[in-house]
Amino acid sequence: MICGQFTDYTVNASGARRAKKRTAMESSSGDGQSSLRSSGRQTKRKATDTEEEEDQSEKKYRKCEKAGCSATYPVCFASASERCAKNGYTSRWYHLSCGEHFCNECFDHYYRSHKDGYETYASWKRVWTGNGKSEPSLKAFMADQQLPYWVQCTKPDCGKWRQLTKEIQLTASLAATYRCGMKFNNVKPCSYSEPCCVPQRVAEVIDSWWHSMLILPPLFKDSPANPFLTAYYPDCVGMSPSGSTINACSQTHTLCSVPGLCPYFQPFYQPNECGKALCVRPDMMELDELYEFPEFSRDPTMYLALRNLILASWHRGCKEVLTPQNCAPHIIVRGLVRVRCVQEMDRVLLFMTRKGLINTGVLSVKQPLLPERYHNNNVIVIGAGASGLAAARQLQNFGMQVVMLEASERIGGRVWDDTSLGGVTVGRGAQIVNGCVNNPIALMSEQLSIKMHKLGERCDLFQEGGSATDPAIDKRMDFHFNAILDVVSEWRKDKSQNQDTPLGEKIQEVYKTFLQESGVQFSQLEEKVLQFHLSNLEYACGSTLDQVSARSWDHNEFFAQFSGDHTLLTEGYSSVLNKLAEGLDIRIKSPVQAIDYSGDIVKVTSSNGTQWTAQKVLVTVPLTLLQKNIIQFNPPLPERKLKAIHSLGAGLIEKVALQFPFRFWDGKIQGADYFGHIPPSPDKRGMFGVFYDMDPQGKRSVLMSVISGEAVPSIRDMEDKDVADQCMKVLRELFKEQEVPDPVNYFVTRWSRDMWSQMSYSFVKTGGSGEAYDIIAEDVQGKVFFAGEATNRHFPQTVTGAYLSGVREASKIAAL
Numbered sequence: 001m002i003c004g005q006f007t008d009y010t011v012n013a014s015g016a017r018r019a020k021k022r023t024a025m026e027s028s029s030g031d032g033q034s035s036l037r038s039s040g041r042q043t044k045r046k047a048t049d050t051e052e053e054e055d056q057s058e059k060k061y062r063k064c065e066k067a068g069c070s071a072t073y074p075v076c077f078a079s080a081s082e083r084c085a086k087n088g089y090t091s092r093w094y095h096l097s098c099g100e101h102f103c104n105e106c107f108d109h110y111y112r113s114h115k116d117g118y119e120t121y122a123s124w125k126r127v128w129t130g131n132g133k134s135e136p137s138l139k140a141f142m143a144d145q146q147l148p149y150w151v152q153c154t155k156p157d158c159g160k161w162r163q164l165t166k167e168i169q170l171t172a173s174l175a176a177t178y179r180c181g182m183k184f185n186n187v188k189p190c191s192y193s194e195p196c197c198v199p200q201r202v203a204e205v206i207d208s209w210w211h212s213m214l215i216l217p218p219l220f221k222d223s224p225a226n227p228f229l230t231a232y233y234p235d236c237v238g239m240s241p242s243g244s245t246i247n248a249c250s251q252t253h254t255l256c257s258v259p260g261l262c263p264y265f266q267p268f269y270q271p272n273e274c275g276k277a278l279c280v281r282p283d284m285m286e287l288d289e290l291y292e293f294p295e296f297s298r299d300p301t302m303y304l305a306l307r308n309l310i311l312a313s314w315h316r317g318c319k320e321v322l323t324p325q326n327c328a329p330h331i332i333v334r335g336l337v338r339v340r341c342v343q344e345m346d347r348v349l350l351f352m353t354r355k356g357l358i359n360t361g362v363l364s365v366k367q368p369l370l371p372e373r374y375h376n377n378n379v380i381v382i383g384a385g386a387s388g389l390a391a392a393r394q395l396q397n398f399g400m401q402v403v404m405l406e407a408s409e410r411i412g413g414r415v416w417d418d419t420s421l422g423g424v425t426v427g428r429g430a431q432i433v434n435g436c437v438n439n440p441i442a443l444m445s446e447q448l449s450i451k452m453h454k455l456g457e458r459c460d461l462f463q464e465g466g467s468a469t470d471p472a473i474d475k476r477m478d479f480h481f482n483a484i485l486d487v488v489s490e491w492r493k494d495k496s497q498n499q500d501t502p503l504g505e506k507i508q509e510v511y512k513t514f515l516q517e518s519g520v521q522f523s524q525l526e527e528k529v530l531q532f533h534l535s536n537l538e539y540a541c542g543s544t545l546d547q548v549s550a551r552s553w554d555h556n557e558f559f560a561q562f563s564g565d566h567t568l569l570t571e572g573y574s575s576v577l578n579k580l581a582e583g584l585d586i587r588i589k590s591p592v593q594a595i596d597y598s599g600d601i602v603k604v605t606s607s608n609g610t611q612w613t614a615q616k617v618l619v620t621v622p623l624t625l626l627q628k629n630i631i632q633f634n635p636p637l638p639e640r641k642l643k644a645i646h647s648l649g650a651g652l653i654e655k656v657a658l659q660f661p662f663r664f665w666d667g668k669i670q671g672a673d674y675f676g677h678i679p680p681s682p683d684k685r686g687m688f689g690v691f692y693d694m695d696p697q698g699k700r701s702v703l704m705s706v707i708s709g710e711a712v713p714s715i716r717d718m719e720d721k722d723v724a725d726q727c728m729k730v731l732r733e734l735f736k737e738q739e740v741p742d743p744v745n746y747f748v749t750r751w752s753r754d755m756w757s758q759m760s761y762s763f764v765k766t767g768g769s770g771e772a773y774d775i776i777a778e779d780v781q782g783k784v785f786f787a788g789e790a791t792n793r794h795f796p797q798t799v800t801g802a803y804l805s806g807v808r809e810a811s812k813i814a815a816l
Contacts, residue, residue, distance in 0.1 A: 132241025238305025368399025385413020435562025542651020
């Protein structure tokens with residue numbers, strides 16, 4: 001008898017080689033051969049049975065080939081093919097995430113052209129290719145179309161995650177109302193029978209490593225951001241190409257209108273668009289976002305999908321607090337990644353709330369917007385102007401304890417509305433909103449349902465004597481005026497601060513050079529029109545041009561600015577600031593004399609000796625008061641900050657407003673919102689340069705005019721009646737052909753005498769730079785913070801800038 005042993009290699013359908021051992025017994029003996037063959041057949045049968053069992057065991061436990069995948073025994077979620085491996089053997093497992101795989105048989109079912117599922121995949125592929133930019137791979141198809149949806153139970157005492165059956169499509173309404181055990185047409189939508197079960201793979205999703213094992217980023221369907229982003233490839237902004245369509249807006253790169261949305265809400269840049277304030281790129285993370293969420297730096301898709309969804313949802317419903325419960329139902333994406341997205345959404349929403357991008361403005365909140373860990377600080381805010389009120393409202397909404405100390409007997413600071421002229425609201429300070437798109441003042445007006453009056457562009461210029469100036473002359477001199485400023489802009493490109501010169505001096509130099517080199521001679525009227533434009537420049541700067549830096553007079557123009565309509569707040573800025581102040585602890589008539597931040601606790605002392613303590617103090621007083629050391633700091637402020645404070649100028653303008661018995665100007669002005677006064681001589685420049693109609697509806701009769709430049713000191717010692725008489729003299733010259741009645745009532749502002757303001761708005765003095773705004777904004781030792789228009793380099797001189805500086809500091813205080 002001879003025993004032989006050998007190895008037989010066979011190749012299975014997938015090309016895998018498998019070794020089988022077989023034992024054979026052979027004999028050449030006579031009669032015993034039959035019995036030996038019988039015995040051999042039995043031995044062979046037993047050996048074969050054992051081999052098949054081992055083979056099945058090997059097939060059952062094939063692992064995912066993705067390195068690091070935690071799935072020891074993958075299960076196919078697709079079950080598309082009749083030959084689906086289920087939880088058994090397949091020649092290859094395709095990995096989408098830890099816990100989500102599909103087998104090679106289901107892959108073939110869709111990928112092979114002769115298989116039943118091919119047309120489904122091909123049809124999806126056409127849509128995806130037509131709308132999207134990413135590869136329409138089969139993995140993308142399985143993630144977008146075949147993965148099951150996961151939904152969270154909304155019972156307060158539950159919150160467990162359930163996998164929906166394939167027949168159920170997840171919608172925002174279903175996600176917002178789903179409860180364990182609920183049925184649709186007497187069929188449970190959940191594939192789990194146990195109540196509120198939590199599969200192991202759901203528990204893994206919240207681990208930090210899980211996201212790194214995700215093959216494809218989540219792309220949301222039916223995102224609230226979709227109407228805002230129709231000009232983008234959906235998969236570049238976190239949305240699914242199969243659930244979005246590119247429309248006509250994509251051809252023109254314009255914002256398609258969103259039904260019911262305020263036209264001033266444009267939170268996203270459109271492709272190829274730039275220079276719009278408070279706008280974000282929907283396909284790119286901002287620097288502060290990358291700093292806060294570095295884990296998304298390699299692939300920001302999940303973050304962008306969440307941020308865009310949150311930002312769009314906020315602008316579509318800014319009158320209510322945006323919560324995780326509001327946002328989560330709108331995360332429509334298949335697979336376990338939805339669990340992770342809902343988890344990450346909490347973090348993104350808190351970040352955006354802290355930064356003042358959402359849940360801001362005049363919202364009244366019932367619960368703190370930030371978690372308890374942010375509630376430890378108590379803060380003193382000095383000054384109840386726009387910046388102080390903005391910061392205090394934000395901090396209190398965050399959950400902090402805030403006390404405001406205001407020196408005067410009213411709130412508002414340099415916002416001070418007057419209704420003494422027949423009930424018409426006239427701002428003694430600010431009243432115009434310059435550029436409404438994305439402006440927080442427009443946001444708060446929307447929250448309060450306050451209508452803003454859009455100011456028209458027409459401004460007819462009238463000469464003393466009553467003649468209207470030819471618009472062609474105005475246009476020509478406006479061109480030359482801007483050309484002069486363009487030359488100044490070229491001159492300053494290579495100039496340091498030490499080479500700076502007064503703006504007025506530089507303008508005169510450029511103007512004289514132009515006249516000499518060109519041989520052009522302007523008429524007397526044209527020279528006067530040029531003086532009118534110079535007057536407007538002094539109004540914008542709040543100063544005579546001999547004080548203003550030629551190098552940095554328009555420093556903020558290098559940053560994105562607010563675009564869109566200029567509007568008149570007919571109800572006044574007070575209507576917004578008074579709402580901001582509701583519920584805040586404001587102590588008026590409490591002028592602060594000293595701030596001692598030498599210890600761990602900051603001590604604030606008022607002029608009557610009352611003392612308050614806090615962990616943080618925010619100073620929002622006007623620049624003039626810092627320059628005059630009205631508040632004593634211990635230790636003294638850093639030299640760098642003091643130098644910056646004194647490098648800025650405290651601009652000053654005044655106003656006069658007059659009420660008349662009837663609207664004598666209507667026939668001549670023909671519905672314009674304002675009209676200009678051509679100064680008769682350069683020394684009269686700035687004296688009532690522009691007149692504003694303060695009742696655009698045309699029912700009441702109030703005009704307001706501005707005094708700027710050299711005209712401001714000229715009226716300082718005049719009585720109010722004398723200033724009003726001067727104004728009436730000008731009006732009677734401008735409307736010489738008709739009767740101009742005496743005013744019924746009037747007022748003249750005196751900001752130069754206001755003890756707690758002493759200014760209108762800041763400007764960069766000769767030799768200074770815009771960097772001073774940033775330096776003044778720097779906190780000192782993480783204990784003393786600064787806000788106000790003179791701390792906002794991007795938007796100085798405005799209520800908007802003041803408000804945003806308060807929001808900025810509230811975010812900094814909360815972060816610390």
